[in-house]
Amino acid sequence: xxxxxxxxxxxxxxxxxxxxxxxxxxxxxxxxxxxxxxxxxxxxxxxxxxxxxxxxxxxxxxxxxxxxxxxxxxxxxxxxxxxxxxxxxxxxxxxxxxxxxxxxxxxxxxxxxxxxxxxxxxxxxxxxxxxxxxxxxxxxxxxxxxxxxxxxxxxxxxxxxxxxxxxxxxxxxxxxxxxxxxxxxxxxxxxxxxxxxxxxxxxxxxxxxxxxxxxxxxxxxxxxxxxxxxxxxxxxxxxxxxxxxxxxxxxxxxxxxxxxxxxxxxxxxxxxxxxxxxxxxxxxxxxxxxxxxxxxxxxxxxxxxxxxxxxxxxxxxxxxxxxxxxxxxxxxxxxxxxxxxxxxxxxxxxxxxxxxxx
Amino acid sequence: xxxxxxxxxxxxxxxxxxxxxxxxxxxxxxxxxxxxxxxxxxxxxxxxxxxxxxxxxxxxxxxxxxxxxxxxxxxxxxxxxxxxxxxxxxxxxxxxxxxxxxxxxxxxxxxxxxxxxxxxxxxxxxxxxxxxxxxxxxxxxxxxxxxxxxxxxxxxxxxxxxxxxxxxxxxxxxxxxxxxxxxxxxxxxxxxxxxxxxxxxxxxxxxxxxxxxxxxxxxxxxxxxxxxxxxxxxxxxxxxxxxxxxxxxxxxxxxxxxxxxxxxxxxxxxxxxxxxxxxxxxxxxxxxxxxxxxxxxxxxxxxxxxxxxxxxxxxxxxxxxxxxxxxxxxxxxxxxxxxxxxxxxxxxxxxxxxxxxxxxxxxxxxxxxxxxxxxxxxxxxxxxxxxxxxxxxxxxxxxxxxxxxxxxxxxxxxxxxxxxxxxxxxxxxxxxxxxxxxxxxxxxxxxxxxxxxxxxxxxxxxxxxxxxxxxxxxxxxxxxxxxxxxxxxxxxxxxxxxxxxxxxxxxxxxxxxxxxxxxxxxxxxxxxxxxxxxxxxxxxxxxxxxxxxxxxxxxxxxxxxxxxxxxxxxxxxxxxxxxxxxxxxxxxxxxxxxxxxxxxx
Numbered sequence: 001x002x003x004x005x006x007x008x009x010x011x012x013x014x015x016x017x018x019x020x021x022x023x024x025x026x027x028x029x030x031x032x033x034x035x036x037x038x039x040x041x042x043x044x045x046x047x048x049x050x051x052x053x054x055x056x057x058x059x060x061x062x063x064x065x066x067x068x069x070x071x072x073x074x075x076x077x078x079x080x081x082x083x084x085x086x087x088x089x090x091x092x093x094x095x096x097x098x099x100x101x102x103x104x105x106x107x108x109x110x111x112x113x114x115x116x117x118x119x120x121x122x123x124x125x126x127x128x129x130x131x132x133x134x135x136x137x138x139x140x141x142x143x144x145x146x147x148x149x150x151x152x153x154x155x156x157x158x159x160x161x162x163x164x165x166x167x168x169x170x171x172x173x174x175x176x177x178x179x180x181x182x183x184x185x186x187x188x189x190x191x192x193x194x195x196x197x198x199x200x201x202x203x204x205x206x207x208x209x210x211x212x213x214x215x216x217x218x219x220x221x222x223x224x225x226x227x228x229x230x231x232x233x234x235x236x237x238x239x240x241x242x243x244x245x246x247x248x249x250x251x252x253x254x255x256x257x258x259x260x261x262x263x264x265x266x267x268x269x270x271x272x273x274x275x276x277x278x279x280x281x282x283x284x285x286x287x288x289x290x291x292x293x294x295x296x297x298x299x300x301x302x303x304x305x306x307x308x309x310x311x312x313x314x315x316x317x318x319x320x321x322x323x324x325x326x327x328x329x330x331x332x333x334x335x336x337x338x339x340x341x342x343x344x345x346x347x348x349x350x351x352x353x354x355x356x357x358x
Numbered sequence: 359x360x361x362x363x364x365x366x367x368x369x370x371x372x373x374x375x376x377x378x379x380x381x382x383x384x385x386x387x388x389x390x391x392x393x394x395x396x397x398x399x400x401x402x403x404x405x406x407x408x409x410x411x412x413x414x415x416x417x418x419x420x421x422x423x424x425x426x427x428x429x430x431x432x433x434x435x436x437x438x439x440x441x442x443x444x445x446x447x448x449x450x451x452x453x454x455x456x457x458x459x460x461x462x463x464x465x466x467x468x469x470x471x472x473x474x475x476x477x478x479x480x481x482x483x484x485x486x487x488x489x490x491x492x493x494x495x496x497x498x499x500x501x502x503x504x505x506x507x508x509x510x511x512x513x514x515x516x517x518x519x520x521x522x523x524x525x526x527x528x529x530x531x532x533x534x535x536x537x538x539x540x541x542x543x544x545x546x547x548x549x550x551x552x553x554x555x556x557x558x559x560x561x562x563x564x565x566x567x568x569x570x571x572x573x574x575x576x577x578x579x580x581x582x583x584x585x586x587x588x589x590x591x592x593x594x595x596x597x598x599x600x601x602x603x604x605x606x607x608x609x610x611x612x613x614x615x616x617x618x619x620x621x622x623x624x625x626x627x628x629x630x631x632x633x634x635x636x637x638x639x640x641x642x643x644x645x646x647x648x649x650x651x652x653x654x655x656x657x658x659x660x661x662x663x664x665x666x667x668x669x670x671x672x673x674x675x676x677x678x679x680x681x682x683x684x685x686x687x688x689x690x691x692x693x694x695x696x697x698x699x700x701x702x703x704x705x706x707x708x709x710x711x712x713x714x715x716x717x718x719x720x721x722x723x724x725x726x727x728x729x730x731x732x733x734x735x736x737x738x739x740x741x742x743x744x745x746x747x748x749x750x751x752x753x754x755x756x757x758x759x760x761x762x763x764x765x766x767x768x769x770x771x772x773x774x775x776x777x778x779x780x781x782x783x784x785x786x787x788x789x790x791x792x793x794x795x796x797x798x799x800x801x802x803x804x805x806x807x808x809x810x811x812x813x814x815x816x817x818x819x820x821x822x823x824x825x826x827x828x829x830x831x832x833x834x835x836x837x838x839x840x841x842x843x844x845x846x847x848x849x850x851x852x853x854x855x856x857x858x859x860x861x862x863x864x865x866x867x868x869x870x871x872x873x874x875x876x877x878x879x880x881x882x883x884x885x886x887x888x889x890x891x892x893x894x895x896x897x898x899x900x901x902x903x904x905x906x907x908x909x910x911x912x913x914x915x916x917x918x919x920x921x922x923x924x925x926x927x928x929x930x931x932x933x934x935x936x937x938x939x940x941x942x943x944x945x946x947x948x949x950x951x952x953x954x955x956x957x958x959x
Contacts, residue, residue, distance in 0.1 A: 254916070259918055267918050295922065307928070329886075
């Protein structure tokens with residue numbers, strides 16, 4: 001059974017210079033055709049997979065799903081509802097950006113079953129927003145947050161970024177204070193990553209930007225201290241939640257559950273297979289079978305993925321995934337009978353530790 | 359052709375003074391070789407030789423020259439390697455001659471190597487034919503060159519033949535001078551007719567085995583002769599004899615005075631020792647020709663495969679190299695840091711570089727070498743002596759009565775303006791000035807005694823930079839001298855790393871230790887914990903650096919679409935980790951070893 005469904009909406013107003021996800025400006029794309037294609041893919045998968053899809057979580061990511069017009073959003077959400085057995089659904093997330101929706105779109109989300117919205121605010125410092133190429137202001141961010149609250153979305157998360165060129169620890173601290181004063185149920189705090197094929201990567205290579213390991217660490221630890229003090233549970237490297245507000249969908253990825261991804265560039269994993277849809281909206285709309293690349297996961301692959309992902313979580317990595325109990329200094333990890341759990345010092349070294357114990 | 363009309367000679371010169379060009383002109387003038395063939399022959403040489411502009415392996419050649427007296431003379435030109443690493447081979451080649459052409463550059467005058475080479479030639483009592491070359495250059499200064507010949511080398515200026523090998527000027531005069539001034543070949547042993555053939559070089563051919571280059575000092579040598587190599591006592595049947603015209607050409611017999619080759623059933627270069635005497639096994643000469651020495655390596659280093667899987671392949675490669683280069687020695691050793699490899703002995707640094715390059719190019723080996731060192735003589739407190747070529751085997755300080763290190767006598771030519779800098783460099787390198795000789799208005803020759811270890815790596819570079827490129831140096835080995843030497847260890851995360859151990863002079867230990875620790879701090883990747891780097895002598899820490907712990911290395915986002923990429927990265931890093939040389943808990947990557955071992959200080 002497939003219990004987790006991801007849907008990729010690749011449209012963005014502006015292309016952020018750090019983002020390497022598959023996305024593009026809406027341009028001339030026929031949104032009606034796109035929504036139909038998504039629903040058609042769901043039909044196609046339901047017919048071809050031969051496994052029931054009974055979602056416990058649905059996640060609409062992007063791109064910017066909140067950019068869909070109310071009409072198209074409504075037809076997508078109701079199209080999904082009419083096709084799926086939602087009796088087991090516990091969480092239905094949607095990614096939204098400030099200045100792409102108002103109170104009416106927020107209410108529409110609520111009416112159609114959205115339980116959780118992740119709001120891409122990134123920063124409350126105008127200069128940092130400018131560096132990131134975001135076209136919203138701190139004021140618009142707050143307004144968007146208030147719309148979601150007003151529409152009674154049960155769980156609201158805020159996305160933030162840190163260690164951005166020009167961002168001081170003070171500026172990061174102010175962003176954290178501004179974000180937490182809104183009392184979101186969940187916060188994601190992402191270290192800026194210089195991904196290949198992005199404008200930021202070019203600027204890093206040309207020397208306009210410089211990576212700063214110390215700034216990364218300082219910002220990371222500051223966030224962790226600040227947020228845990230306010231009662232947020234640091235349940236994964238970049239994620240913090242108030243009780244009962246963890247992202248079930250993302251936890252499913254880390255634990256290795258099967259998931260179906262719909263939309264251009266979306267990835268699905270139904271063990272032992274993993275496939276990626278064609279990362280081109282136009283081709284996606286016109287194809288019956290959008291599968292682009294497929295790989296077969298060996299048990300070793302699966303184990304490696306668990307090591308890479310579960311070390312990042314507060315639950316830790318079950319020792320059963322390792323051939324022997326590793327000899328890690330106690331300042332980096334605590335080892336119980338069943339799990340290895342990284343300490344606050346060890347957590348930001350998770351990738352390094354994964355290499356050492358894998 | 360009679361002995362009276364045979365001349366055996368070499369050409370000696372400072373690098374770039376025109377030895378190869380003059381050799382080519384002589385061959386051309388005597389029609390031994392056409393211009394076209396010359397090009398071909400040039401291309402036949404080892405790439406390494408041409409790249410470095412030096413001759414590593416010498417090739418003798420026989421020329422027929424019709425002199426002004428109307429008679430035809432047989433001229434045997436023995437080429438000599440142009441580097442001090444091969445000075446023993448040079449001395450054997452020179453011992454096979456009666457004369458030497460000494461080239462001096464008309465613009466640059468006498469250089470350090472000219473002096474060193476002349477010393478070697480004089481040691482063999484050779485007749486010197488001085489040639490002032492490159493007289494066509496606009497900055498040629500014939501009076502200067504003449505003055506230097508007289509003042510520095512004590513050679514009468516009127517003996518010098520002015521020439522330009524490049525322009526073909528003076529070639530005939532040089533050949534005449536060889537014929538008229540160089541004596542005909544000497545015969546050893548009077549008329550006893552016993553075979554005495556000196557092996558002055560050898561070549562390994564994978565089809566024919568060892569080809570020995572010989573100078574006949576008495577007797578005759580032909581196919582079927584049963585010979586005994588006098589240093590080893592081994593007996594061989596001669597398969598073939600011949601001369602170089604310049605190609606190897608079979609002859610029925612080699613006679614007294616001849617220069618040629620012999621092929622017997624020798625399977626590896628180690629079977630023939632340069633300087634050895636071949637005699638008839640049934641009628642042996644009573645004693646060998648003078649001057650034979652066992653070649654001793656002077657420079658030692660460990661050679662390791664980058665990947666431990668390549669050890670067997672490296673073993674085959676070094677074995678093959680030794681078959682055609684008897685001066686190269688190796689024994690297997692292992693290092694905690696680098697795994698299994700070989701401790702290798704070389705004639706000098708150039709020889710070491712050549713071997714490393716050949717392993718890389720001809721055998722396609724991915725290798726690293728440890729810091730080069732010399733061989734020390736140690737007298738222990740119990741009175742016993744031992745030789746140490748690897749710091750690991752230096753006994754504990756409490757058991758050492760005395761350590762002696764190899765010395766060299768260096769001839770350094772410098773412009774007057776740089777004497778101060780040169781003296782400073784000499785002191786820095788623990789040298790002592792033996793002699794200062796004023797050469798002319800602008801230059802002096804310093805004779806300096808230095809520890810070999812001090813000039814191994816960067817001395818020539820430092821000399822060049824201290825003298826803005828005007829200084830030049832050559833040296834000869836000059837015995838052993840007691841010195842205050844100690845073993846310096848390097849500890850990374852409190853564990854000694856044998857590959858970085860060295861034997862250093864007490865006055866240099868601290869600066870060397872500091873430099874090494876600083877370099878290691880630069881090249882060892884940050885670890886998940888704080889890593890102390892220390893240099894120590896016994897229990898005393900003399901230098902220290904700390905690599906601070908890594909603070910953060912973690913991917914920001916890991917969701918459904920990121921998982922494969924994340925896994926592949928982890929797989930790649932895991933493989934990288936296997937390639938690293940593991941040490942304690944600190945991973946010292948291969949590159950770090952290479953960077954430190956290459957950096958010199």
